Amino acid sequence: MSHYEVGHWINGAVSQGSGSTKQDIFNPATGAVQGQLLLGSVADLDAAVASAAQAVKSWSQTPPLARARVLFKFLTLLQERREQLAEAIVREHGKTLPDALGEVARGIEVVEFATGMPQLLKGEYTEQIARGMDAWSMRQPLGVVAGITPFNFPAMVPMWMYPIAIGCGNAFILKPSERDPSSSLLMAQWLKEAGLPDGIFSVIQGDKDIVDAILAHPGIAAVSFVGSTPVAEHIYKVGSSFGKRVQALGGAKNHMVVMPDADLDGAVDALMGAAYGSAGERCMAISVAVAVGDVGDKLVAALAPKVKALKIGEGHQPGAEMGPLITRASQQRVERLIGEGIEAGAKAVVDGRGLRVPGHEDGFFVGGTILDGVSADMSCYTEEIFGPVLCVVRVPDLAAAIALIEANEYANGVAIFTRDGHVAREFVHHIQVGMVGVNVPLPVPMAFNSFGGWKRSLFGDHHAYGPEAVRFYTKHKAVMQRWPDSTPKGPQFAFPQNT
Numbered sequence: 001m002s003h004y005e006v007g008h009w010i011n012g013a014v015s016q017g018s019g020s021t022k023q024d025i026f027n028p029a030t031g032a033v034q035g036q037l038l039l040g041s042v043a044d045l046d047a048a049v050a051s052a053a054q055a056v057k058s059w060s061q062t063p064p065l066a067r068a069r070v071l072f073k074f075l076t077l078l079q080e081r082r083e084q085l086a087e088a089i090v091r092e093h094g095k096t097l098p099d100a101l102g103e104v105a106r107g108i109e110v111v112e113f114a115t116g117m118p119q120l121l122k123g124e125y126t127e128q129i130a131r132g133m134d135a136w137s138m139r140q141p142l143g144v145v146a147g148i149t150p151f152n153f154p155a156m157v158p159m160w161m162y163p164i165a166i167g168c169g170n171a172f173i174l175k176p177s178e179r180d181p182s183s184s185l186l187m188a189q190w191l192k193e194a195g196l197p198d199g200i201f202s203v204i205q206g207d208k209d210i211v212d213a214i215l216a217h218p219g220i221a222a223v224s225f226v227g228s229t230p231v232a233e234h235i236y237k238v239g240s241s242f243g244k245r246v247q248a249l250g251g252a253k254n255h256m257v258v259m260p261d262a263d264l265d266g267a268v269d270a271l272m273g274a275a276y277g278s279a280g281e282r283c284m285a286i287s288v289a290v291a292v293g294d295v296g297d298k299l300v301a302a303l304a305p306k307v308k309a310l311k312i313g314e315g316h317q318p319g320a321e322m323g324p325l326i327t328r329a330s331q332q333r334v335e336r337l338i339g340e341g342i343e344a345g346a347k348a349v350v351d352g353r354g355l356r357v358p359g360h361e362d363g364f365f366v367g368g369t370i371l372d373g374v375s376a377d378m379s380c381y382t383e384e385i386f387g388p389v390l391c392v393v394r395v396p397d398l399a400a401a402i403a404l405i406e407a408n409e410y411a412n413g414v415a416i417f418t419r420d421g422h423v424a425r426e427f428v429h430h431i432q433v434g435m436v437g438v439n440v441p442l443p444v445p446m447a448f449n450s451f452g453g454w455k456r457s458l459f460g461d462h463h464a465y466g467p468e469a470v471r472f473y474t475k476h477k478a479v480m481q482r483w484p485d486s487t488p489k490g491p492q493f494a495f496p497q498n499t
């Protein structure tokens with residue numbers, strides 16, 4: 001593909017914007033610059049907010065069923081064109097084509113959920129809540145809302161947000177990751193084709209500067225964020241200080257506990273996909289295997305040949321299981337953390353540093369890595385690596401495994417592999433983590449259940465997509481209504497009671 005330029009989507013059309021700064025877009029598999037991103041200015045954001053504010057006046061009054069019909073049409077277009085969207089992801093993110101198609105499929109499920117909006121927006125009604133009085137609750141849209149998204153799911157994570165925000169009657173402004181921005185414009189174009197009014201979905205490209213402008217903008221009522229924990233915390237604090245509703249999902253360090261009675265083959269296969277799929281660049285990736293009792297040696301022995309045999313290459317390469325990392329800086333950071341782990345005493349059972357993929361020697365690749373004998377004070381354990389590195393921590397028993405997990409600052413996902421139902425139940429009941437898998441390595445909730453971690457993996461009260469997103473993107477209004485008879489009764493000064 002020839003060199004290209006990616007701009008914004010404002011008021012239903014592609015815009016070059018008025019910003020003067022450009023940023024390179026890399027092909028992570030070759031290391032080459034393939035395009036340029038036009039970074040938006042505050043004036044571009046103002047233009048997007050103005051068109052959104054105008055358009056939402058009518059969109060918020062459009063019946064939910066009519067809004068859902070636009071999403072139905074969009075759903076059809078997405079299903080027909082899923083390969084095109086996946087191609088854009090592979091080109092800029094580097095993940096394999098089957099993985100990109102999986103990302104698109106999980107995003108489509110949120111659109112399917114959002115087409116049920118007439119049902120989801122129904123309030124509650126109580127007749128005769130007091131004598132002659134009826135009460136009901138309803139949910140109304142917030143107005144103009146924004147989403148700021150990470151590089152690792154350039155289509156799916158925006159789709160966690162905008163189908164529900166729009167379905168609820170809001171206008172949505174997306175600030176995608178600057179690393180892989182193209183899929184945002186494809187989705188914008190297809191939403192327009194589906195009949196979405198201009199201004200209801202906008203895209204402003206940019207980095208930290210435009211994010212800070214979004215947080216401070218008086219015309220934006222709410223911000224959804226997904227990304228790393230330091231930025232999530234910043235978004236939550238600053239956005240809230242401007243009176244916005246904020247949900248900010250952060251980073252992770254997900255553990256998988258392998259009990260001595262676990263189906264070892266099943267656990268090994270699960271770890272392979274969960275630790276090395278998408279080169280470990282998933283917020284739900286398993287990055288720590290917690291080997292309980294005597295399972296550690298068997299587990300590592302079974303994993304090592306599979307990790308050495310991983311098929312690593314450009315995302316279209318047939319049979320490729322893992323692609324490159326997103327940037328050169330990311331590649332160097334992951335290699336540094338592997339090195340620090342080894343220096344601190346971890347054993348590199350498989351060391352993926354220095355991998356050169358034939359034909360793609362300048363790509364941002366790191367090979368699959370296993371660090372055994374990792375302890376909780378090593379930087380490879382305390383930092384989110386976000387690469388194809390599995391740390392193995394050995395503990396004597398389940399209590400020690402739980403203590404390790406609970407001492408961690410993150411609490412996004414966790415898994416336990418065991419054949420003992422009682423152990424699994426106790427684990428599920430007690431563990432202080434937002435998403436839990438039992439013999440399931442990546443417990444990513446489906447579109448109908450909301451997604452979110454605990455502790456420093458999520459700032460704010462609402463999880464992403466599912467019913468929690470309907471609550472996030474709407475305001476709750478309670479109504480009490482009485483139609484008095486014409487006989488005057490005089491004022492009542494005591495606090496109203498239900499009599």
Ligand code: NAD
Pocket residue numbers: 148149150151152153157175176177178206207208211212226227228229231232234249250251252282283384386412453457
């Ligand atoms: P990131 O935090 O660097 O960037 C996320 C977004 O914030 C991007 O749009 C970026 O432009 C913007 N941004 C970056 N630095 C900023 C700053 N200083 N101030 C304001 N905005 C800034 O994250 P990333 O590298 O794109 O994505 C990887 C991270 O996202 C990992 O930590 C991963 O765990 C996390 N993630 C979490 C979830 C989740 O659901 N919890 C899902 C996917 C990714």
